[in-house]
Amino acid sequence: MEKDCKHSRLSTAAMKDIAAAATGEFTIIPLTDDNIEFNYLGKKRMEEILKASGASMVYSDFLTAGSDGNTLTHPLTVYQEGSVRDDFDFGKIVMVPTHLLRETVAEMTDDYAAAGWYDLRLRLSRKGAILHISEPLYMANRRDDTGSEATHFAYVDPRNRTSQIEMESAATSHLAAIGCLVSPENRTPIDLNTGDFPVEASVIIPVRNRARTIADAVESALSQTPPFDFNVIVVDNASTDGTSEILSRIAAANPRLKVIDTRSTPHANLGIGGCWNLAINSEHCGRFAVQLDSDDVYNATDVLTRIVGKFRDENCGMVIGSYLLTDFNRNVIPPGLIDHAEWTDANGANNALRINGLGAPRAFFTPLAREISFPNVSYGEDYAMGLAISRRYRIGRIYEPLYLCRRWEDNTDHALPIEKINRNNLYKDSLRTIEINARKHR
Secondary structure: OOOOHHHHHHHHHHHHHHHOOOOOEEEEEOOOOOOOOEEOOHHHHHHHHHHHHOOEEEEEEEEOOOOOOOEEEOOOOOOOOOOOOOOOOOEEEHHHHHHHHHHHHOOOOOOOOHHHHHHHHHHHOOOOEEEEEEEEEEEEOOOOOOOOOOOHHHHOOHHHHHHHHHHHHHHHHHHHHHHOOOHHHHOOOOOOOOOOOOOOOOEEEEEEOOOHHHHHHHHHHHOOOOOOOEEEEHHHEEOOHHHHHHHHHHHOOOEEEEEHHHHHOOOOOOOOHHHHHHHHOOOOOOOOEEEEOOOOOOOOOOHHHHHHOOOOOOOOOOEEEEEEEOOOOOOOEEEEEOOOOOOOOOOHHHHOOOOOOOOOEEEEEEEHHHHHHHHHHHHOHHHHHHHHHHHHHHHEEEEEEEEEEEOOOOOHHHHHHHHHHHHHHHHHHHHHHHHHHHHHHH
16 A cells, blocks of 8 residues: 555545546546556457446456566456455456446545545445456556565554545445444453363464474563463474474473474364464363464563453453564564554454454454354464454454564565465455355344
8 A cells, every 4th residue: 555645546536537537438447557558359358348247347367567578467356245455456457337437426425535446446346246357458567566564564554544544434334334334332241250271371372394483482472470370382283394392392391381283183284273273172271362473472571461451451352462573583674563553442343354454462262262263274364263253342452562573584474476465365355255244144
């Protein structure tokens, strides 16, 4: 997402100007300043599909020039009901029936500087299908910034706060229109004292082949000094690089560390979500299950104290903290603090459907996590759990950093190819589709 001052192309005024200037049966809406050249009969193909399908909008894959001079296809993903995130990639242009464009912009009552296009396409999605054409119908220059930290964390960058407020407003109006808003007044109260647990809190660390970092993560968890009993549960997902041996040495010296080796269970092919399910359903798991990734470290010894305190103070089903982005050597790197300040208690559960993540570290009331369960995947498993919990229960937030998130070459989201980014985005959109339907039928 670009900075606020560069959003005039996507403003409400720009959408209305395009509609007013349109003369033909179909209108092309440019989403960038890139030069677009249709392939042979590409424009005709887009028009034919739009007319034959009765869709409210179509978009297509496109071609770009690679650095080696070869032509590359930029694939896009299928639009679905859950594709409500404001950074959905439609490519460089979309095509809309002109009469429907004029009708829709006439209904747009908010004057957004940044969210005009977003408001328009959400409204169009309520009038008909938005179709993806799996064919590259045009050529465009490509700015390849998909792997940058700035792009990855743009939606929590404070410099984008004004536009984010607009996006939230447009998204909330859309969710209300399709009948899936959730309200704080309808939250379900929780008895946080229900059940018997061996400890009050467990730090959960799924790991596979992190010999360089696992000792740092475990030691930072073991160094916690809360006024209650806790343990650390590491789920070793068949590591082969020496991680298992490191864990054995630490466990021999500190009985708080509980290691679950997936090779000693009948469960195979586990993703991160599956590892979480093993941990929360184990006999060792405490009343509250607190996340720590295998290459990150808590930044203080009172993290567990603060998280459990938040559960107790606000009767939460889930608590989410904040973190500092650092390099491998723990030097802070831009944008620094990731605190998800866009969350509000009144509307956070709805805005969660618009953004691409809820923040970290995440902590769960174990009985709820056991009831819902994580999907057995290694991307989006925590987001799925957070959406489901936010539908019925309060989520507490801590806006000060609780751990250091180390960015390095072995991160699972480091420098991903476009195909992997598309798969990840498609999966999260599917989670949103599931959640939207669940909220409609609540």
